[in-house]
Amino acid sequence: xxxxxxLPPGVFExxxxxxxxxxxxxxLSSLPEDVFSPLWKxxxxxxxxxxxxxxxxxxLWTVTSETKxxxxxxxxxxxxxxxxxxxxxxxxxxxxx
Numbered sequence: 611x612x613x614x615x616x617l618p619p620g621v622f623e624x625x626x627x628x629x630x631x632x633x634x635x636x637x638l639s640s641l642p643e644d645v646f647s648p649l650w651k652x653x654x655x656x657x658x659x660x661x662x663x664x665x666x667x668x669x670l671w672t673v674t675s676e677t678k679x680x681x682x683x684x685x686x687x688x689x690x691x692x693x694x695x696x697x698x699x700x701x702x703x704x705x706x707x
Contacts, residue, residue: 612636619644629653634683635660641697643671650675658684658697665692670705672697 614636622628622645631649638661649656650672656679665686672678686692692704
């Protein structure tokens, strides 16, 4: 828990050997593509537990991407109809607001 609210674009670029990213118990509320897209590949384990993730159209790219991390741990907090849904289980229908 580092109380991270946001990460700058490109923070995960040029890290070819990274396999595990733990951002648990922070205050991240979204998954901006310009920050998280370098982690959207099959050999990554991404831990987002304990963050107030807002699952809306701004994170649609996470389900439409051709690749996806091996495992994403974390749950939606907003909107109410997606509260508690695993980020790993989101669909386009969930995020097309």
